[in-house]
Structure formats: C-alpha cells, structure tokens
Amino acid sequence: MTLLEFVAQYWPRLLTGTANTVALFFLSAALGIAIALVMALMKLSSYRALRWTAISYIEIFRGTSLLVQLYWVFFVMPLFGFTIEKFTAGYLAVGMNIGAYGAELVRGAILSTPRGQWEAALAINMSPAKRMWRIILPQALVNMLPAWGNLLIELLKGTALVSLISVADLMFEAKQINGSTFLSAQAFGTALIIYYVLARFILTPFMRWAERAMARKIGKA
Amino acid sequence: MFDWRWDFVAEIMPRLLWATGNTLMAAGIGYVIALVLGLFLALGQRGSNRVLTTILREGIEFIRSTPLILQIFFVFYVGPQFGLVLSPWVAGMIAIGLHYSCYLSEVYRGGIESVPRGQWEAATALNMTRWQTYKQVIIPQSLPFALAGMGNYLVGIFKDTPMLSVIGVYELVHTANAIGSENYRFLEPYTLVGFIFLAISLPTAALVRLFEGRVRSKMGMN
Numbered sequence: 470m471t472l473l474e475f476v477a478q479y480w481p482r483l484l485t486g487t488a489n490t491v492a493l494f495f496l497s498a499a500l501g502i503a504i505a506l507v508m509a510l511m512k513l514s515s516y517r518a519l520r521w522t523a524i525s526y527i528e529i530f531r532g533t534s535l536l537v538q539l540y541w542v543f544f545v546m547p548l549f550g551f552t553i554e555k556f557t558a559g560y561l562a563v564g565m566n567i568g569a570y571g572a573e574l575v576r577g578a579i580l581s582t583p584r585g586q587w588e589a590a591l592a593i594n595m596s597p598a599k600r601m602w603r604i605i606l607p608q609a610l611v612n613m614l615p616a617w618g619n620l621l622i623e624l625l626k627g628t629a630l631v632s633l634i635s636v637a638d639l640m641f642e643a644k645q646i647n648g649s650t651f652l653s654a655q656a657f658g659t660a661l662i663i664y665y666v667l668a669r670f671i672l673t674p675f676m677r678w679a680e681r682a683m684a685r686k687i688g689k690a
Numbered sequence: 691m692f693d694w695r696w697d698f699v700a701e702i703m704p705r706l707l708w709a710t711g712n713t714l715m716a717a718g719i720g721y722v723i724a725l726v727l728g729l730f731l732a733l734g735q736r737g738s739n740r741v742l743t744t745i746l747r748e749g750i751e752f753i754r755s756t757p758l759i760l761q762i763f764f765v766f767y768v769g770p771q772f773g774l775v776l777s778p779w780v781a782g783m784i785a786i787g788l789h790y791s792c793y794l795s796e797v798y799r800g801g802i803e804s805v806p807r808g809q810w811e812a813a814t815a816l817n818m819t820r821w822q823t824y825k826q827v828i829i830p831q832s833l834p835f836a837l838a839g840m841g842n843y844l845v846g847i848f849k850d851t852p853m854l855s856v857i858g859v860y861e862l863v864h865t866a867n868a869i870g871s872e873n874y875r876f877l878e879p880y881t882l883v884g885f886i887f888l889a890i891s892l893p894t895a896a897l898v899r900l901f902e903g904r905v906r907s908k909m910g911m912n
Contacts, residue, residue, distance in 0.1 A: 532895075533887040536852040536863055541884060544876040548693070622755055629757035633856065640760055653767035661756045661764065668755035 475655040479646055486642030487663055493556075493628040493638060497564035498621060504568025509575035510601070523572065530569030535627055538562045543634045559631030559638075567624045574620065578613035579605055611683045618676035622668050629664070639663060698878050702869050706879070709865035710886055716782065716861055717848040723787030724847065725840075728794030733824070735799060750792040759853045761785045766857045782854040790847050794840065801836030802828060834906050841898030845891050862886060 476483070511523035530538065539562040546553055553561065582605050590600035632641035643660035647653050735746045753761070766781040776784070805828050813823040855864035866879035 528892060529884075529888065532891045533884045534849045534852045534863070536855075537880065537884050537887060540863070540866075540876075541880050544870065545880050548877050626755070626757040629759050630853070632759075640757065643760070644763065647763075647767060651771070653764070653771050657760060657764040657767065661752075661760055664756040664760065665752055669751065673755075 470652055470655060472655055472659065475652060476659060479656075479659075482642045482646065483639065483659060483663065486637060486639035486660075487667075489637055490625075490628055490639040490664075491667070493560050493563065493631060493636070494625050496560040497567060497628065498624055500560065500564030501567035501571055501624060504565060505571025505575050508568060508572035509579060512572065512576055513579060527569045527572050530566050531573075535562065535566045536630055536633070538566055539630055539634060555631075555634050555636050558634060559628070559636045563624060563627045563631065566627065567620060570620055570623070571617070574613045574616045575609065578609035581612055582608050607683075607687055611680075611687055611689060614676065614680045614683060618673065618680075621672060621676065625664070625668055625672065694877065695875075698873070698875060699882065702879060702882070705865055705869065706862065706882055706886065709860060709862045710890075712859070713848070713851050713861040714890075716779075716786070716851045716854055716859060717844075719783050720786040720790060720851070721844055721847050723783060724790035724794050724843070727787060727791035729798055731791055731795035732798035732802065735795065736802070750795060753789055753792045754796075758786065758789045758850055759856065761789055762853055762857055778854070778858040782857060782859050786847065786850065786854065789850075790843055793843050793846075797836050797839030797843065798832070800839070801832035801834075804835045805831045831909075834902075834909050834911055837898075837902045837905055841895070841902060844898065845895050848891060848894070849887065 508523045508526055511519040512527070514520055514523075539559070542553060542562045542565075543555065543558040546558075579601075586604055586608065587600070590604045595604070628638060629640040632638055632644060635641065639660050643656045647656040650656070731746060731750060735743055735750075737743060762782060762785040765785040766776060766778065769776045769781065809827055809831065810823065813827050818826070851859075851861050852863035854861055855867065858864065862883045866876075866883045869879040870876040
C-alpha cells in the first residue's frame with residue numbers, strides 16, 4: 470500500500486488524532502505558561518517559603534522524566550483520592566512539566582531586563598506589582614519568545630507520551646492503525662510527517678511572527 | 691503515610707536498582723552514539739557540498755521537531771516490515787542515539803561557529819589541511835562553548851530513556867510497570883523511580899556545571 474492510498478483510507482482517524490493532539494497542545498501550553506509565570510515570580514520573591522516552593526517544584530519536574538510524572542499523575546494520584554480522567558491527566562502532566570522549564574526562561578528574562586528600567590519605574594512611584602506588569606514583563610516577554618518557540622516544540626513532542634495512558638492523540642491512532650494493519654512505515658511515517666508539519670510550518674512561523682509583532686509593540690524593531 | 695509500605699519497598703528495591711543499571715547503560719550507550727554521530731553531522735553541514743548540506747539540515751530539523759517516542763516505534767516496527775528484525779535494545783539505541791545526535795550537532799555547530807575567523811586564517815597561513823585545522827585548532831577551542839549544551843543533553847538523554855520501555859527495554863519505568871501490575875501497587879514503584887531519577891540527574895547537572903567552570907577557567911575564559 471502506498472502512502473497516498475494509506476492516507477486516503479485512514480485520514481479520518483489521523484485527523485481526529487491530530488485534533489486531539491492540537492487540543493492537548495493548547496491546554497498544556499496554557500497551563501504551562503501560567504505555571505511558568507507564577508513559579509518564576511515565586512522564585513524571585515523575597516519570601517523564603519515562596520522561593521523554596523518554587524525551587525522544589527522546578528527541580529522535581531526538571532529532574533525527573535515526563536513519562537514518570539505522567540504515570541505518577543495517572544496511576545498514583547487516584548490512591549490519594551484524586552481520580553483524574555486520562556485526557557486531563559495527560560495535559561496536566563505535560564503542562565506541569567513544561568511549566569518548570571518555562572519558569573527558568575521567565576526568571577532569566579526578568580533578571581536580564583536592564584537595571585535602569587527597574588529604577589525608572591521606582592522613580593515614577595509605581596507599585597512593585599504595576600512595575601512588574603507594565604514595565605518588566607513586556608520587555609522580558611520579547612527577550613524570551615525565541616526560547617519559548619523551542620520549548621513549545623518540546624511541548625508538542627511531549628504530548629505524544631499521553632498515548633501511553635490511552636489518550637486518543639495522533640500517536641495513539643498511529644499505534645492503533647499499526648496494530649491492526651501492520652503497515653508500520655505508513656502509519657508511523659504519516660504521523661511523523663504530521664508532527665513535522667505542525668512544528669515546522671505552523672508553530673515555528675507563528676512564533677516568528679509573534680516575536681516580530683511583540684518587538685514592534687515595545688518599539689524594538 | 692498514605693498506605694506506604696516499607697517492606698514492599700525493601701522487596702522491590704533490588705529489582706529497581708538492577709533496572710537503574712540498565713537505564714544508565716542505555717543513557718551511556720545512547721550518549722556515546724550521539725556524541726560521535728553528532729560530530730559527523732555538524733562537520734557534514736559545514737562541508738562545501740550544497741546538496742549534502744541541505745539534506746543534513748532538513749533531516750536534522752525533521753528529527754528534532756518530531757517526538758522521540760514516535761521515532762522509537764518507527765525504528766522498532768518498520769524494520770520487520772522489510773525483513774530486518776531489530777532487538778528492543780538495538781532499535782532503542784539507534785532511535786535515541788540518532789535523535790540526540792541531531793541536538794548535539796547543533797551544539798557543536800554553535801561551538802565551532804563561535805571560534806574566531808582569525809583562527810582559520812592563521813591555520814591556512816600555516817598550511818594546515820582542513821582536517822588538521824579542525825582537529826588541532828578549531829575543535830579544542832570550540833569545546834568550552836559546547837560544554838554547557840553537551841552536559842544538558844547528557845541529563846536530557848538520561849531522562850528520555852523511560853521511553854524505551856514502550857518497546858520492551860528493561861529500564862526503570864518498564865520494571866516499575868511490571869512490579870505495579872504484578873502486585874497491584876503503583877505508589878511505591880513509581881515514587882521510587884521518581885526519586886532515583888532525581889538522585890541521579892540533580893548531582894549530574896551540578897557536576898556538569900562544575901566541570902564546565904573548570905574547563906572555562908583553564909582555557910582562560912572568564
């Protein structure tokens with residue numbers, strides 16, 4: 470069976486799988502970005518308890534495997550009384566993992582904002598929260614966007630792991646089709662190409678565009 | 691606490707430690723393949739053959755932007771379709787080694803590109819061949835620039851070895867899965883696996899940073 474015949478026959482399943490992968494991507498990206506922001510601010514806080522919470526979170530999630538975290542959320546959390554549906558467990562684990570990596574990007578970008586910007590905001594009597602939100606974060610965002618582009622590609626790739634807890638994403642569909650037809654090259658090959666198209670021709674150009682748009686907005690380009 | 695059973699921990703610990711050995715071996719072999727293959731990929735990209743350069747660039751981009759787990763399945767299942775049966779270990783090492791060699795080639799490329807142009811010119815003036823220049827002048831100087839990335843991917847490959855469990859390599863997660871389904875207890879095996887990963891990756895990351903600082907100060911940087 471050629472690749473074209475294969476796609477003609479199995480496209481509905483591949484399409485549902487891709488839709489689920491995209492949904493997982495957006496949910497875990499939203500969660501990951503929120504966690505990254507909160508953990509970065511906590512790690513920069515002057516309260517020791519907040520700082521140590523953030524450090525432990527970041528080190529635990531960066532020090533272990535995403536797959537171990539996913540299994541832990543899915544198989545161990547129910548023992549503590551939190552039974553989590555597999556789709557939810559999937560994006561929770563991926564989002565929490567990416568959040569830990571993202572926190573370091575956010576922290577680095579905040580710290581690399583020039584000293585003068587902090588002082589100027591202080592001089593015009595801005596509150597610390599307003600200074601962070603209006604002055605520091607927008608500039609930090611421009612600095613860290615390129616690194617986020619790479620991290621979001623890692624996230625997209627990370628979502629493929631949820632197939633191991635039977636979430637019906639693209640990887641899962643490819644595995645199922647392979648299991649029933651033994652057309653491994655076609656099944657896994659098509660899935661590889663779809664992931665590549667998503668990363669290279671949709672996500673990367675979008676991030677490039679976002680980088681330019683943000684840079685223009687703060688008058689850097 | 692939470693029905694945690696220490697006697698069960700004692701019972702499964704030997705098996706988990708044995709599996710830790712396999713995990714470390716998988717990470718080690720994969721990393722060596724990636725280190726060597728990555729260098730060829732990096733040097734190949736800098737060659738003068740346009741076609742080869744483009745193919746390598748696009749191929750690296752392809753492998754870097756698709757999931758490793760899918761690549762592992764691809765290598766393991768596609769071989770038999772064409773009559774080439776690979777054992778889980780061989781397929782796993784090919785997949786993970788190839789995947790990380792693409793990342794490492796980018797690290798090397800960055801390192802090589804940060805060596806000043808004048809070094810090339812000086813080597814040409816001394817009538818050194820291209821190979822000699824790489825070996826004696828460029829690569830040693832690019833090493834300090836590349837070390838941070840190389841160290842990160844050492845920890846990275848270690849953390850990605852659990853994906854090999856899907857094709858039946860007896861590493862930590864595969865063993866934890868087996869223990870869990872044999873005893874209907876998942877709390878201890880998965881938690882212990884998490885701790886074992888932390889206990890290895892955190893000190894390794896710290897050692898890498900220490901080593902990097904040593905090399906940089908030895909080379910007279912910072």
